[in-house]
Amino acid sequence: MTAITSDAPATRQAIPFVLLAQVILIANSFIMLYPVVVMVLSAFKTTGEIFEHPFALPDFTQVQNFAKVLGETAMPVYFVNSILVTGTSIVLILVLGTMAGYAVARYESRTNTFILLFFLAGLMLPLKLAVIPLFILLRDLGLLDSRWSLIVTYTAIGLPSTVFIMAGFLRTLPSELEDAARIDGASEPRIMWSVMLPLARPPMAIAAIQNAVPIWNDFFFPLVFIQTDARKTLPQGLTTFMGEYTTDWGMLFAGLTIAAAPITLLYIALSRQFIQGMTAGAVK
């Protein structure tokens, strides 16, 4: 033991830090990706094959699990609902968020501080904990068990951060742009729409991704608001699906793979924008 410990400092110097870092990073990436790989591989297997050879490569021509999930279950319906809910929410978030952000950033007013504080409070409060009154409010508005119940909830949750992102960016645009247009006789709405907003596409993309991923993945609000199967979104529909096929593991993995595919592929194609968008709230 003594010999080993006295050797240790020398050994530590000898093994370059880079090598150790490599080993840890490769091990970590393996842990991060391997479960996803097993999920995809298992989706090509029958239940018997999964139980007997969990780690073996499948026959990739066996796509009957996928065909069954897409052809015989409600998964395509859930998918369409998720697209409708996420898409409409993002449009509303961007429109309302840009309106408030623009007013705060470009027009001086005594109420600006109040407006910013108002949205700051919205940023801090977890709306999840107000789900009971929200439930009753949506019932009174006749929106319960409809896609609109989710759309208005997500818009309310996403709005504050979008106001801050948009205001923060719009404030940095030089006022010479506005002034030049104003001298040319352009109206305020025209300046906003044709001069300023075309420049604001990057922060809009950030705000869109930052909000789209949590909305696409949300489970809690559909669980509380939606009962009808035909209106369920993908994460909620997935729980119904998993409950129906509990013993057919081939189907379960195919369902998970299909549910995970759109966002994973989109992430791989746009990883820089995804990372930037999703960490935007935590990185100044």
Place this chain on the structure above:
Amino acid sequence: MQASRQQPRSLKHQLWVAFLVVPPIVFMSLFVVYPILSAFAYAFYDWQGLARGEFVGLKNFREVLFGATMAPVVWNAFLHNVYALIALMIIQNGGGFFLAWLLYKEPFGFRFHRIAVFVPVVLSTIIVGFLWKLFLNPNFGIINQALYSVGLDSWAKPWLGDSSTALGALILANAWHFVGFPALVYLAGMQRIPPEIIEAARLDGTNEWQLLKNVVWPLVAPSTTILFTLLFIGAFNWFEIPYVMVGLDGSPFGSTDVLGLVFYRTAFGNQSASIQNFGMGSALATLLFLFIVVFASMLTLWLRRREIQF
């Protein structure tokens, strides 16, 4: 402010500004401010299903905190939230910090590793929960299958069915899901440190550990503030992973029960007890809300004081 932004405050101009700010504010008031204020009010009433009964003062709060049926469940769940918070602080945020440091050095393939660590983060918690539930299956899950295949049969366990391992399994599944988030936030924090500072420390002969502990860690304090506050809020709102992996009752024997599950059961009922109690649910939500606001603000203020300007 620049003088050029001063505009004549004509009525037309004021209408235009109102057109911009009023819709978002009305929307927020209706769907955020009003529900949150009502949540406090609801807790002081008796509820019969969806109908509000009479004003009962603090009865619901007493029931939640000290009542014979509710309180033991609530405190048991609270303890599990605390365990999850502490474990995730170490595994998720601590692990993320070390991963960030390795990525910061930009070793061979760091672009790939940076993308890989964030893959689980973009997945839905529901997918992650179901995936790990299948992997942890006692008979056919790959975890036990892997243990059998290397001869460690005695290590194999019904991970989610054993009260001693179930909560730990949920915590690890959560860490797998989210470790990429602190990793990349810390990485961005490290990249903002002026390289001269790290260079100077190196020239002074500090070793890797001292550099990390005495230079990097204090300088990424702003990232720590936000990550720890977010984790604190997340840990006390924990719901999806337990719901999917062990069910609404926090099985086995309440060993994975957390406040999110208790709240949902109380407010919206479950299979075994279909009673809905909006009064008690609102009381629990209000207490949780106050707890989160008070402690998250204290945590933020305390962490802010460690931050150094550079």
